[in-house]
Amino acid sequence: MSEPSEAPPVPAAPTSAPLAPPPPRPPGALTPPSDPSQGELPPTWLRPNLDYPSVKAFGFRWARATWVERTFWIVALVGALTCLSLATFKLSPDPSGIGTHQQLGLPPCGFIAMSGGYPCPSCGYTTTFTLAAHGRPFDAFMNQPFGFVVFCLTVLAVPATAVSVFRRVSLFAATERWPWFRIFAALLLGWIGAWAYKASFVAG
Numbered sequence: 001m002s003e004p005s006e007a008p009p010v011p012a013a014p015t016s017a018p019l020a021p022p023p024p025r026p027p028g029a030l031t032p033p034s035d036p037s038q039g040e041l042p043p044t045w046l047r048p049n050l051d052y053p054s055v056k057a058f059g060f061r062w063a064r065a066t067w068v069e070r071t072f073w074i075v076a077l078v079g080a081l082t083c084l085s086l087a088t089f090k091l092s093p094d095p096s097g098i099g100t101h102q103q104l105g106l107p108p109c110g111f112i113a114m115s116g117g118y119p120c121p122s123c124g125y126t127t128t129f130t131l132a133a134h135g136r137p138f139d140a141f142m143n144q145p146f147g148f149v150v151f152c153l154t155v156l157a158v159p160a161t162a163v164s165v166f167r168r169v170s171l172f173a174a175t176e177r178w179p180w181f182r183i184f185a186a187l188l189l190g191w192i193g194a195w196a197y198k199a200s201f202v203a204g
Contacts, residue, residue: 146194
């Protein structure tokens, strides 16, 4: 009599593969420093959501700007300085509150003629810049309120972009936590409101 064949071996249950180790952080990643000499983390509202290679500036560790971002801020810095320099040294505010840009050789605003006397959304901005640059902030605000806001933002852009250009601080990363939708919505409402305000004077 033949002996009974042995039962085939039961295959062992597959074991789960070991978890892959997390990818190494880039050198200088923006995490709490173990060495105080590396600089403290910036305030929460200037701290990015993600980890970035970092750079130390002003006693803090910031996300480091790439060369692409620094190039962008170089262009912005040159543009801001050019606008402020022209408004300060070349232009004189037009008494009518609009038309100062014509001193740069530009044509008059065609929107006013096409709309029957109503200004375009940017009418008065050059005059407002010039008034503010000449030390007349109240007159600048009354001429075009949102234009004065743009002037203030342009002034603030000079040191901010210079920090990114010369100290390699990433402004994009530093403002990741900002409520940009609300900021843009507020700017849009301010722009429309200031346009209506200006139109009531020019068309009236």
